[in-house]
Amino acid sequence: MATMNDVARAAGVSLSTVSYVLSGKRTISEETRQAVLEAIRKLNYSPHSGARALASNRSNVLGLMAPLRADVNVSVVMQFVAAVVTTARTFDQDVLLLTQDDAGGLERVTSQSMVDGLLMMDIEARDSRIPLLARLGKPAVLIGLPDDPHGLSCVDFDFAAASRTAVRHLSELNHIRIGFIGSPPASLERHATYADRARKGFTEACAAADVGSVLRACEATVPALTEALDAVLGGDDPVTALVVHNEALLPLLPQALASRGLRIPEDLSVVAIAPEDVALAAAKPWTAVSIPAHDIGRAAVEMVMDRLNSDKPVEVRLIVPSLVQRETTSAR
Amino acid sequence: MATMNDVARAAGVSLSTVSYVLSGKRTISEETRQAVLEAIRKLNYSPHSGARALASNRSNVLGLMAPLRADVNVSVVMQFVAAVVTTARTFDQDVLLLTQDDAGGLERVTSQSMVDGLLMMDIEARDSRIPLLARLGKPAVLIGLPDDPHGLSCVDFDFAAASRTAVRHLSELNHIRIGFIGSPPASLERHATYADRARKGFTEACAAADVGSVLRACEATVPALTEALDAVLGGDDPVTALVVHNEALLPLLPQALASRGLRIPEDLSVVAIAPEDVALAAAKPWTAVSIPAHDIGRAAVEMVMDRLNSDKPVEVRLIVPSLVQRETTSAR
DNA sequence: CTGTTAGCGCATTCAC
DNA sequence: GTGAATGCGCTAACAG
Numbered sequence A, B: 001m002a003t004m005n006d007v008a009r010a011a012g013v014s015l016s017t018v019s020y021v022l023s024g025k026r027t028i029s030e031e032t033r034q035a036v037l038e039a040i041r042k043l044n045y046s047p048h049s050g051a052r053a054l055a056s057n058r059s060n061v062l063g064l065m066a067p068l069r070a071d072v073n074v075s076v077v078m079q080f081v082a083a084v085v086t087t088a089r090t091f092d093q094d095v096l097l098l099t100q101d102d103a104g105g106l107e108r109v110t111s112q113s114m115v116d117g118l119l120m121m122d123i124e125a126r127d128s129r130i131p132l133l134a135r136l137g138k139p140a141v142l143i144g145l146p147d148d149p150h151g152l153s154c155v156d157f158d159f160a161a162a163s164r165t166a167v168r169h170l171s172e173l174n175h176i177r178i179g180f181i182g183s184p185p186a187s188l189e190r191h192a193t194y195a196d197r198a199r200k201g202f203t204e205a206c207a208a209a210d211v212g213s214v215l216r217a218c219e220a221t222v223p224a225l226t227e228a229l230d231a232v233l234g235g236d237d238p239v240t241a242l243v244v245h246n247e248a249l250l251p252l253l254p255q256a257l258a259s260r261g262l263r264i265p266e267d268l269s270v271v272a273i274a275p276e277d278v279a280l281a282a283a284k285p286w287t288a289v290s291i292p293a294h295d296i297g298r299a300a301v302e303m304v305m306d307r308l309n310s311d312k313p314v315e316v317r318l319i320v321p322s323l324v325q326r327e328t329t330s331a332r
Numbered sequence C: 001c002t003g004t005t006a007g008c009g010c011a012t013t014c015a016c
Numbered sequence D: 001g002t003g004a005a006t007g008c009g010c011t012a013a014c015a016g
Helices: A004-011 A015-023 A030-043 A049-056 A074-090 A103-111 A129-136 A159-172 A185-189 A193-209 A222-233 A250-258 A276-281 A293-309 B004-011 B015-023 B030-043 B049-056 B074-090 B103-111 B129-136 B159-172 B185-189 B193-209 B222-233 B247-258 B276-281 B293-309
Strands: A061-066 A094-099 A117-120 A140-143 A153-157 A177-182 A212-217 A241-244 A269-274 A287-290 A316-319 B061-066 B094-099 B117-120 B140-143 B153-157 B177-182 B212-217 B241-244 B269-274 B287-290 B316-319
Touching: A004 A015, A004 A030, A015 A030, A049 B049, A061 A074, A061 A103, A074 A094, A074 A293, A074 B074, A074 B094, A094 A103, A094 B074, A103 A117, A103 A129, A117 A129, A117 A293, A129 A140, A140 A293, A153 A159, A153 A193, A153 A293, A159 A177, A159 A193, A159 A241, A159 A269, A159 A287, A177 A193, A177 A222, A185 A193, A185 A212, A193 A212, A212 A222, A222 A250, A222 B247, A250 A269, A250 A276, A250 B222, A250 B247, A269 A276, A276 A287, A293 A316, B004 B015, B004 B030, B015 B030, B061 B074, B061 B103, B074 B094, B074 B247, B074 B293, B094 B103, B103 B117, B103 B129, B117 B129, B117 B293, B129 B140, B140 B293, B153 B159, B153 B193, B153 B293, B159 B177, B159 B193, B159 B241, B159 B269, B159 B287, B177 B193, B177 B222, B185 B193, B185 B212, B193 B212, B212 B222, B222 B247, B241 B247, B247 B269, B247 B276, B269 B276, B276 B287, B293 B316
Parallel strands: A061 A094, A061 A117, A117 A140, A140 A153, A153 A316, A177 A212, A177 A241, A241 A269, A269 A287, B061 B094, B061 B117, B117 B140, B140 B153, B153 B316, B177 B212, B177 B241, B241 B269, B269 B287
Antiparallel strands: A094 B094
16 A cells, blocks of 8 residues: 555655645645646555544544334335435545444444534434433434433424425315324334424324314234224324325335225325335325435434534534325325 | 543553553552542543544444445344344444445545455345455455355355245145245346345245246335236135245235235245344234344354454355244145 | 744663 | 564655
């Protein structure tokens, strides 16, 4: 591996000149600039990240704590992670992956100066990692919205507004009793904020619009879905519309309804809250409020970088939902 | 942040003594050892990873190139990644995440000395990244088995043997015509090695056991499944058993078969090739050859670390499948 | 516009 | 068993 010294010698300039050509932190004559770049190319030089980190106090690495468990919306997590990595690259940053349960990892990578900033996904309402993270004093962004951000920046989809948008759409279609099938009970129990907020938004919107509501948590299995549908559609006051906030459940839904003799949307309107590709994957594409996982991931990276490079203040950013009507909702 | 110098001063010893206490590379009297450890604790010292990397030529980071796309078995990928990160930590390594399409990333992190070794997932039969990776000269392990490993270590589940095991099981239950529903066409077209090998193993095993076979690639959507089932079950010579190698499809299968009036296993036996948790998630747990994603991820990390720390030779390791009979297969 | 130089924090080779 | 000294490769302040 060639070093900067080798490059300097080959280009007939001093070491610092090479450094400044690379960083652009001072003006260099075009002539010597070219000479240096040529030497870099010829020697196939690239800077040693450790040395750079040592001298500059910057690692060019972001830490990302992601839930690598099976019990979450795996495909959504994937999209977040992909967006984070891709966006980080546009800022010349790499991404170090920490698992959700490795709380000590936050402190470790920070105190070892391995990362310049931290991102944390799958936030719970009163997440114990947050005070810990806040105390580290590194730029950090929560992907999710806890009860108390402890002075950290947050970014998330506005799940409450998503539910409201869905309810408003259905209400305008004259539905007067709407069901909500949401995240698994486990997500509710640990107060994953997306689950809580979507439910809350739904309940409030129904109350405001004066429509009846029934809520069920539901795992992504056929038996669980059957039970949830029984609860929502059974009884003497069945709903005529459904809001579904559970990506893994969507593929199971068409057949479950078909086997009850219910047609979509003639007998039952359905609005999905899900990533767009999931909403579009069905035989009959779902009317949906789409979760822009990519945008959120990108925003999160932009926000850490902002805090890293400038003195922009802490911010809490909620991404506004929008509904696209497709083939699964109609007026009654 | 405290430095090693601070620790040395606080403990009343020299800098090198602290270093040796940490590395254990030479014997230190228990007395001074304790003094040093105490100082470390008191100052909350931890070594600067950049400085360590610079001096030791080791970053304690592994690069992992993972497919963060929606078109693969997302949950399986997740399990691999989780296993890799967890295992890496037991070797005191962290994991840097690279996306599948960022071929340049391999060279970048290598030439910048950011990583000590590389892992690559989702290998294709003639993957263009492999010669590139081989040329880098870093310890590397492929999670998957290409046509030509270019002298790199490989580890993977023995998908061919998995199919054979499934066929043997069904053959012993007197099934004489078996269907195979596999990965999506897209996976076949790019020759993802797991897809190719599972198919090949199936075809060969059927021939060897003298049972009839029908193969279909299938996306994880209801229409695609319907079509695949038509092909396999329709005609005047329907199969009496099915091998399914497609995690995302499994949740859709019970209803698809039920709606055809087929009972499992009375009318149709089914063997899944899938991670155990997926196989167990169904209302009626699948008889399955389980894909031990965790074991494979762990093995991959162990193999890079072997090549990093010792001169163990390159190896190709295939993990032997085993079948667990549950409620979805029976004799005819 | 360019060169010289002093660290950044740690691992390790010598000397004792 | 311990300490002093050197260098890893780079950044940035200082000096022209």
